[in-house]
Amino acid sequence: MQESLVNEVQEYTNKYLEKKSKKDRKKIGQFFTPAAVADFMASLSGDYENFEELNILDCGSGTGILATALVDKFKTHKNLKRLHIDLYEVDSDVLPILTKSMEYIKHKLENSPIKFTYKIIHGNFVTLNVDNWNSESVGCYDLVISNPPYKKISKSCEEAVAMNSIVHGQPNIYFLFMAMALKLLKENGEFIFINPRSFTSGLYFKKFRTWFLENVNISRIHLFVSRKNVFGNDQVLQETIILKAVKSRLKEDMMCISESTDSDLSKNIFQIYMPYNTVITKNENKFILLPTNEEDVKIMNLMSNWKYNLIKLGYKLKTGPVVDFRSLEYLKNEPSDETVPLLWLHNFNDGLIRFPVTKDGKPQYILNNSESKKLLLENKDYLLLKRFTSKEEKRRLQAAIYSSKEFNYPQIGFENHLNYIVKESGNMELNELFGLYALFNCDILDKYYRIVNGSTQVNATEVNSMPLPEKELIVRIGDLILKENDLSVDKCNDIVNNIFNI
Template structure:
């Protein structure tokens, strides 16, 4: 039956351009992924009511129904399917009619050709035992009807996929389960914080599946996305463990790595509610080691900020040669093995006119950290030490928006021992790994870095002093210096 659905889906994909489907967030799940997701279900009640939110051609429902039909305890099944695209809803209707004959326990099918979010906006009913979904993935306006309907979890411009997760959580019965395939982005980042807080208060994660390859999950679709599958249950009680599995792509679920980790290690029990995704013993050790520290940048009067100058918005202010009316514009091209090499030999404008004072910052000691790295680079977190003495002729500088910088909250100077100590941390392999477990993207965000635990001020200064004396800025050396602090703890 699933093979038939896949054929029908492929025919549909050939009739519609990817651009058209992207507009409505329409990407289809592979057969193997659908079966894997269905097999995550643990429900075996006599009567089961299912919801498929954003059902497409029905592949997820069909995989789930085939599984449930074979469970002895289950006697009758009802299913609601939401799909608001007329064209695909017609195919869905036909597919579900076909299924009716082979799934003997299926007693009722309801296809709701409506917007899942708006249809349930005011509902207080919690009626589903299982919710399965590959929700649409697309940014929507913060004034769109869906965003307004769910404003309590929206911050900035939302992506509709997490509104589907939140709405699903609301209509799920107590002890019911939800199984979703979604981007990984919700697990960290400020945009998802309100959602994470509400969602993770009401449901508890039991299983997470990750894919090593970014482009092999929706392979028919050429979608490049950090994707995860999750199973969560509606419960106030926290389970002791979360099962994390990992496969390379969507076609090798038979070769998975499996880890069980303590719930607290996976879901942070604080305001941010980050979800950490370790996939091996080494990752777990990294989390444990760093979580032992209980200082944050803010406790030292420090914070990470994003560079001030967006170059394409300020093209007319950029200049190639130094003159008395401009100041250095520092960017990632000036990072050279942990220090700043300015100017770069590249032919790019590296100065900015002084007249726009909002783009200027005092020439002070900073720790720069690149905001972006390519997938091929072996480090996400790449710091460089910026020393004001290098730029003695300038009272001000500017930073390009593709880098971050650590500064003091009260505009005072960061002493060099502290500065070099921070470099040791962020140039160590341990902190780089920690960041990867926290954030699957190649971007280094301010909120996350500001929340990573660090040693106390004295320890950081001690590491910095040592590095200043020994002058080896390599990651290997930073690892050794940091390990000494950790071993002494």
């Protein structure tokens, strides 16, 4: 029996898609895995040739294409006698298709030595398993495969409350699925998920990431080149990864990271084995670093020798405190004795700050009175970093020097779309400021940031823990760039690459 079961389920899925609107599917985080991706995920499962029984979980199963892909792989296993699948699905509209898929498999396996059974559990995968989450006992599944729903939920939702030990701020249901599925696995059971990349960095995922990484041994992470089209016509704008891991507190020495284009999974355009300890950062944030080419790997190796970061060096990156729509009463278009400058992203100008610049009617001044004072900063030297960049922009890290000398005011306002790096005690020397500027404006740090974080936002947690060289080197870089009197990215790259022999 060599025909592909997955292709048949793909047909059922296509028919269902004709009937259910995108809008309705979006509400429940429903988008379906294409057959080629499902096959690829199933191909990552381990060697079960000697198993007589397999107990599989597919949570958020939709039409059941992922479980079907596993059956396709296991249906020729000589020793397999029993194959059972539990499928959780909340959407009653898709249940008839799910049943049809499972009945189709049952029919196809009728004359095989494998006794195939399945159970469709119509309900909420997370809340139905709260008791298991709170129990000490280990799970019952050999393997879990899932494309979980992707949806932000409120912190007070039943799911979030039930799993609050791994929730910080507003959670996304996808990582609650990951945690619950892991909990339900047997020790050394296999975990194969396709999900957004966002949990690999960021403060909001830290509690989950820490718990998850303690309990899994990741063997493979696969990235898709573009954030579009992994899911066919359903454009999922999140960067998506496939993760294969085993439930175990022991870690392998190495982990495989690969990348392919969206459409052709058979061709990895990049594949590398990296030490586990290099991929998972050693600091308390436990970021998962995802290089996508040889140059990224070189950068990771270089920066793994840098022992400092902004915090250790006495600096800190913070976010501009002025949120315009919350501060309307203080914002002014014209200066007066009571106002100080308010800087926005559009004041960035080739590494420096140009002021005033009128753009889209955004006020360039903010009142400096007893009420607004809490939003203002002391007028000292800062390195400004854009907090948001567009997907089309080449660089994530874009820096500009704020020199206190240029602004004859006691206070200054920074709008919330920009970040600033401040020296926690005292003011920065000129060569420190320019040294940090050159580093944050060079390609090495920009690429490192992308290895850590796939989004277009520049977050404080990531930047504050980025490895940096010792202060003496930063100052030396600053002296060199001051001497050159050229703040271009090319010049920053020349100087930094030269110092580090790249």
